[in-house]
Amino acid sequence: MSIQYDADVIVIGSGALGSNAAHELAKAGKSVIILEAGSRIPRWKVVENYRTSSRKGNYNDPYPNQPWAHTSYDPDYLENTGSFDFRPGMLKLVGGTTWHWAAAAWRYLPNDMKLKSVYGLGRDWPIDYATLEPWYQRAEEALGVSGSDVEDQSGQDGGKTFPPRSKPYPMKPDAVTYMNQRFAEALEPAGFHYIHEPNARNTRPYDSRPACAGNNNCMPVCPIGAMYSGDTHATHAERAGARLIPEATAYRLEKGAGNKIVAVHYRTPKGEDVRLTARYFIVAAHGLETAKLLLISEVANSSDQVGRNLMDHSGSGLVFLAKEPVWPGRGQIQQGCFLNWRDGEFRKRHSAIKHSVGNAVPNADVTRRLLAMGVTGPELDRRIRHDAARWMSISTVYEVLPDPGNRVTPSSKKDALGIPGLSVHYNVDDYAAAGREVAYEDYRKMVAAFGEEVIEDRTGWQNRDHLMGTVIMGADPKDSVVNHECRSYDHDNLFLATTGVIPASGVINPTLTGVALSIRLADIIRREI
Amino acid sequence: MRQPSPPADNQAHDAPADAPQSPSRRQWLGMAGALSLGAALLPLGAGAWAAVPPAALPAEQLKRFHALSQLLTGREHLDADLSARVLTLLTEAEPAFPQQAEALGQALARAGIAHIKDYPGSPVEQDATHKKTAMAIISAWYLGYTGTPKSGVPTDDTRFVTYTGALMFEPTADATVIPTYARGGTNYWQHPPAHLAAD
Numbered sequence: 074m075s076i077q078y079d080a081d082v083i084v085i086g087s088g089a090l091g092s093n094a095a096h097e098l099a100k101a102g103k104s105v106i107i108l109e110a111g112s113r114i115p116r117w118k119v120v121e122n123y124r125t126s127s128r129k130g131n132y133n134d135p136y137p138n139q140p141w142a143h144t145s146y147d148p149d150y151l152e153n154t155g156s157f158d159f160r161p162g163m164l165k166l167v168g169g170t171t172w173h174w175a176a177a178a179w180r181y182l183p184n185d186m187k188l189k190s191v192y193g194l195g196r197d198w199p200i201d202y203a204t205l206e207p208w209y210q211r212a213e214e215a216l217g218v219s220g221s222d223v224e225d226q227s228g229q230d231g232g233k234t235f236p237p238r239s240k241p242y243p244m245k246p247d248a249v250t251y252m253n254q255r256f257a258e259a260l261e262p263a264g265f266h267y268i269h270e271p272n273a274r275n276t277r278p279y280d281s282r283p284a285c286a287g288n289n290n291c292m293p294v295c296p297i298g299a300m301y302s303g304d305t306h307a308t309h310a311e312r313a314g315a316r317l318i319p320e321a322t323a324y325r326l327e328k329g330a331g332n333k334i335v336a337v338h339y340r341t342p343k344g345e346d347v348r349l350t351a352r353y354f355i356v357a358a359h360g361l362e363t364a365k366l367l368l369i370s371e372v373a374n375s376s377d378q379v380g381r382n383l384m385d386h387s388g389s390g391l392v393f394l395a396k397e398p399v400w401p402g403r404g405q406i407q408q409g410c411f412l413n414w415r416d417g418e419f420r421k422r423h424s425a426i427k428h429s430v431g432n433a434v435p436n437a438d439v440t441r442r443l444l445a446m447g448v449t450g451p452e453l454d455r456r457i458r459h460d461a462a463r464w465m466s467i468s469t470v471y472e473v474l475p476d477p478g479n480r481v482t483p484s485s486k487k488d489a490l491g492i493p494g495l496s497v498h499y500n501v502d503d504y505a506a507a508g509r510e511v512a513y514e515d516y517r518k519m520v521a522a523f524g525e526e527v528i529e530d531r532t533g534w535q536n537r538d539h540l541m542g543t544v545i546m547g548a549d550p551k552d553s554v555v556n557h558e559c560r561s562y563d564h565d566n567l568f569l570a571t572t573g574v575i576p577a578s579g580v581i582n583p584t585l586t587g588v589a590l591s592i593r594l595a596d597i598i599r600r601e602i
Numbered sequence: 603m604r605q606p607s608p609p610a611d612n613q614a615h616d617a618p619a620d621a622p623q624s625p626s627r628r629q630w631l632g633m634a635g636a637l638s639l640g641a642a643l644l645p646l647g648a649g650a651w652a653a654v655p656p657a658a659l660p661a662e663q664l665k666r667f668h669a670l671s672q673l674l675t676g677r678e679h680l681d682a683d684l685s686a687r688v689l690t691l692l693t694e695a696e697p698a699f700p701q702q703a704e705a706l707g708q709a710l711a712r713a714g715i716a717h718i719k720d721y722p723g724s725p726v727e728q729d730a731t732h733k734k735t736a737m738a739i740i741s742a743w744y745l746g747y748t749g750t751p752k753s754g755v756p757t758d759d760t761r762f763v764t765y766t767g768a769l770m771f772e773p774t775a776d777a778t779v780i781p782t783y784a785r786g787g788t789n790y791w792q793h794p795p796a797h798l799a800a801d
Contacts, residue, residue, distance in 0.1 A: 120782060127747035127760035138756050146756045160754045248792035276788060286784035287791055296782045398801035402778035404791030434778050437745065440770040444741050447733070450676050450718035453744070458773040462801045536754075 080106040080316075081602050083337055083351040085323045085366070088169020089303035089584060090570040090591040091357025093215055096306045097595035099313035103602055106349060107307065107315055108339055110322040110358075111142040111165030116304075119172065120296045129437065132173045132293035136164045140489035141322065141342045145361075150494040152484055159385065159499040161538035163359055167319055168304030170359065170538075171584065173293040175407050176273040176300045177429075178218045179581035180209050182227055182236050184416050188577040192420045194504070195474040196576040199548040199557040202236060205589060208596075210240050212589040213271075216301045217279040219244035220271030228412025230266040244276045247285065252399035253409045253430055256465070259523040265411045265515075270429065273301035273585075274405055280305065289434050291406045300405075321347070324492045326354065326370040326567070334372065334567045340490045353598050357570035357591065360540025361481045361495050364573060367544065367554075369483050369493060373561040373569075378554050381477040382542035384578045386427075386470035387501045388535040389509055391516045392438075392528040398462035402434035407468075414511065415580060424472035424508030427580040428515065431466035439464055442528070463525065469512050471505035472580050475542045501534050539583050543573035559594045568594045659686055663700065670707045674736055675743050675769060676718040684743075684764055691748040691761045692738055702735040744769045777801075 084095045087109040099105045114137065122135035133144040143150035145163035153159055164170045184191050186198035186205075213220075220242035225231040246269045249257075257267035274291070275284045285299040295302070311317050321339040327348070329335030336350045356363045364380040367373045407429050414426035439460045440453075448456055479500065483493035516530050547553025550562035559574050561567040570591040572583040668685040672678055692699045709726045726732050742748045746768030749760035771780050777795040779785055795801070 124765045124782060125762055127749065127762040128751045128758060130751055130753060131755075133756070144756070146754055148755060158754065248789040250791045251794040254792075284788045286787055287779065288782055288784045289779055290781040294782075297784070398794075398798055400777050400795055400798070400801075402774075402781075403786075403795075434774075434781050436770045436774060436778075440744050444737060444744065447727075447737070449674070449721055449736070449740060452722070453740075454676075454773045457770060458801070461774050462777070 078351050079349040080104045080351045082106075082353045082355060082598060083108065083349055084315075084355045084357055084570070085337060086169065086357035086359065086362075086570070087167050087303065087307045087317060087319075088357060088359065089171040089216070089301075089306065090572075090587045091355065092168070092303050092306035092310050093212070093588050094355050094357060094570050094591040094595040095310040095315045096215075096313055097592055098599060099310050099315040101599045103599065105310065105315035106351070107310060107317040108321040108323050108337065108349075109165075109167050109307075109317060109319045111139070111167065111319065112137055113167040113319045116294070116296070116298060119294045123290070123294055132162050133164060135293055136172065137166055139165070139342070142166075142320070143488060143494070145495075149486055150484075150488060151361075152486065152494070152496050153499070154496060155479070155498040156500045157387070157534055158536075159383070159497040160536055161361070161385065161540060162536075163361065163538075167307050167317065168302050171301065171303045174302075174538075174582070174584060175291045175405075177407070177582040178213065178216060178220070178271050178273045178585040179226065180236055180271075181579050181581060181586055182416055185577060185579035185581075188420070192418075194421065196545075196547060198576055199546055199553075204557075205586075205593070206237070206239055208589040208593040209585070210238070211592050212585050214243050215306065215592065216273040216585065216588060217244060217275055217282070218242055218271050218273050218585070219246050219276045221246050221269045224268055226268060226271075226412065226415075228266055228268055228410075228415040229417075242271065244279060246271075247274070247276045247404070247408065250401075250404045250408060250432060252401050252403070252432065255397065255399050256395075256430060256523055257409070260411070260519060263518045263522050265413060265518075268410050268412050270408055270410050272405070272408070275299045285405055287404045289402055289404065289406055289432070322490055322492060323356075323358065323366060324369065324490070326356075326366065326372050328372055328564070332564050334564050340492070342490075344490065352602055353566045353568065355568045355570050355594070355598075360543050360571050360573035361497070363569055363571045364481050364543040365483050365493070365495055373544075373554060373563045373567060375563050376550060376552055376554055378477065378545055378552060380482055380543055381480045382475035382545045382576070383479040383481055383497065383499060384473045384475060384539075384541040384575075385499075386537040386539045386578060386580060387473055387505050388468060388470045388537045389512060390469065390532045390535060391465075391467040391519065391530050393465050393520050393524040393530070394460060394526040394528065395463040395465050395523050396525040399465070400462050401432050401464055401466070402436075402461070404432055406433045407431055411515075412580075414508070419511075420472075422507060423511055424505045425580045426472075426508050426512050426515070427470045428512070429468045429470075431468055433466070435461050435464035435466070465523070467516070467519065469509075470537050470539070470580050471508045471512070472578050473502055473505045474578075475545060475576060476500075476502060479542075481543055539578070540572050541575040541578050541583055544569050544571060545576050546574040547576055558597050559590050560597070568598065570594060659689060664689065666707055667703055670703060670710075671739060671743060673710065673716070674718055674721075674740050677769065680743070681764075681767060684767060687763050688739065688742045688748070691763065692742065694761070695748060695759065699735070699738075702731065703739070706732050706735045746770070
């Protein structure tokens with residue numbers, strides 16, 4: 074007698090990673106159920122919430138924060154016990170946290186994936202760049218990435234396309250802003266090479282979404298959907314036949330015979346419990362929540378590494394006034410970087426570094442500063458214009474190394490459903506701190522070449538919301554949670570679609586890599602069912 | 603934290619959508635009609651703006667506060683409904699605010715200050731209490747909110763006044779957008795604003 078299942082595959086989480094995996098499987102004719110803890114919110118409503126928010130610098134604010142589906146900004150839901158307040162801008166709604174990313178869509182470099190063998194630090198990936206490359210391409214086509222086909226993205230100005238590509242980017246890059254043209258020209262003599270940031274933002278109509286018109290609001294919400302967000306593939310998956318259940322918080326993965334996962338249990342806001350069975354399970358519930366769900370389910374943790382090795386690209390910032398008007402705020406909120414410290418022998422001594430040039434309309438920051446200085450009247454208006462035309466904001470990220478002591482665990486506090494929240498213990502490592510000293514010297518050079526006045530150059534460590542390491546991937550089941558397929562070493566029908574599998578952080582935003590791995594694991598599951 | 607709402611519709615903020623002042627706003631309304639749709643679907647919360655309509659404020663007090671706002675911002679064109687909102691919200695945060703605003707207005711009159719350009723360096727600015735009151739009013743008009751934002755937490759003491767009406771956008775209106783609105787189309791940003799040489 075054959076066993077009856079509720080679905081071939083159940084995907085827990087409707088963000089960019091889970092939805093892309095679900096879409097691939099549904100397209101292939103598999104029956105798919107997607108569980109999403111949060112609600113479904115239309116874009117126009119998020120935009121109106123933003124426009125009427127009194128705290129526009131708070132990127133979670135236009136989104137739901139429910140007693141049964143908290144965002145990460147709720148201190149009772151996400152508590153910290155380490156030296157750093159680790160607080161990524163996690164959302165819970167259909168489409169997930171890519172509703173408010175800035176859509177940077179980088180590929181890792183071959184050396185990023187061989188950190189241990191090349192530089193003797195951290196860990197190697199269990200797969201190499203060449204193996205992953207075809208799925209990088211598919212991920213770029215799924216998200217709609219615009220990028221340069223000719224630049225050396227290692228930042229060394231090597232004069233050739235790097236890392237190697239099998240096909241061109243789906244879309245051409247957007248034009249370089251006037252500000253970045255001037256800044257790049259000024260920094261070139263000091264050895265800085267400006268690199269276009271590949272990003273999932275349309276430069277022509279693509280996948281039924283319009284081209285970017287420079288609404289300058291990538292975070293916290295693109296009002297026109299020119300920037301990719303995970304709701305695109307949540308919808309694609311549904312149209313391909315997947316069933317998406319919002320307001321369904323998974324709280325237990327159930328083990329059965331042969332170490333298989335046989336069911337997932339979820340709870341609704343009304344407290345109803347539902348058990349669903351499937352042949353395969355994909356947990357795609359965010360870098361922190363995925364680890365928590367495994368821990369409270371007591372699965373997949375024979376290595377004792379679930380929740381450990383938590384990494385962000387801990388960051389710092391520089392704000393200064395340029396020596397000439399350049400008018401940030403025209404275009405998307407970021408589009409280019411300086412990557413001189415992306416790869417090299419120095420990584421034996423200090424972290425890799427990425428400097429991104431911000432391009433957000435700066436009026437709120439400019440005006441708050443002037444008001445705090447007591448500037449009023451015609452002088453206030455004059456200074457707003459003067460400073461807004463010159464406001465340069467650099468966001469720097471540092472590579473961090475996996476440390477089992479940096480970890481997420483279920484909190485002793487519970488949400489309205491009685492499910493534990495998140496407890497994080499995180500300290501920034503010496504490797505990143507050594508990198509930051511090098512970045513401070515870069516800040517000095519940038520200001521010397523293009524600056525008039527430093528506003529802030531010692532920000533302290535900042536969150537960068539790039540979750541990695543918590544369900545670490547590796548070649549050895551004794552120290553790794555998943556293998557190179559993102560398959561649990563303990564349960565062969567359990568896959569994890571999360572940037573939490575990433576074992577070596579590099580300095581690039583990890584979402585594109587997460588989508589590539591998610592499409593790849595969907596291919597593997599498709600072949601096995 | 604924000605008041606829990608029914609699961610079906612959790613996204614209403616306390617304030618209604620913004621006053622239609624900017625051309626971009628009007629255009630957008632004309633194109634999409636989305637505000638009226640939004641207003642119809644978004645139930646108003648129990649916020650101050652909804653709970654204390656401008657009519658509840660004494661007309662004379664409101665008139666004086668509006669005139670004070672005009673003086674402090676150096677602008678004639680302020681929206682009277684927004685004046686009522688600023689007064690209501692600042693009073694909510696500081697019950698003595700109406701008296702402080704009256705005292706500030708009288709001090710400015712006594713000092714013969716009829717325009718904000720004469721305020722810097724004046725005895726009124728040098729009085730810490732008056733200065734605090736003046737900056738609270740100026741800040742609400744320029745930034746479009748009252749209170750102090752806190753990062754990384756779901757709530758703080760800020761309250762919404764206006765978005766497109768925030769005066770901080772006026773000095774740059776010919777060069778940059780009010781975020782979420784657009785101008786120029788794809789790649790317009792490769793060129794600087796036409797008036798760059800004068801900036």
